[in-house]
Amino acid sequence: MTRRQIASDILKVELEDRxxxxxxxxxxxxxxxxxRGIRLNARSGAIIRIEKN
Incomplete structure (x- = not known):
């Protein structure tokens, strides 16, 4: 996942261990x-989930 793929302003990033x-x-x-909320796999950068508020 790159910044270009998101095409938005990133407001907050948290690293979660689940x-x-x-x-x-x-x-x-x-x-x-x-x-929007996006969850990314920390190793691969793959999108796990996108939440639309």
Whole structure:
């Protein structure tokens, strides 16, 4: 996952350890002005989940 793939402003990043799997939880401000939550696999950068608020 790269910044270009997100195409938004990253507001907050947290590293989470869940069931021995590391993941980054990002809060972003999307181009439409809405907040989104994204969870990324910390090792591969693969998107695990996108939350639309």
């Amino acid at each position: 069931a021995d799997k590391l993941a980054y939880d990002l809060t972003i401000l999307a181009p439409d002005g809405r907040l």
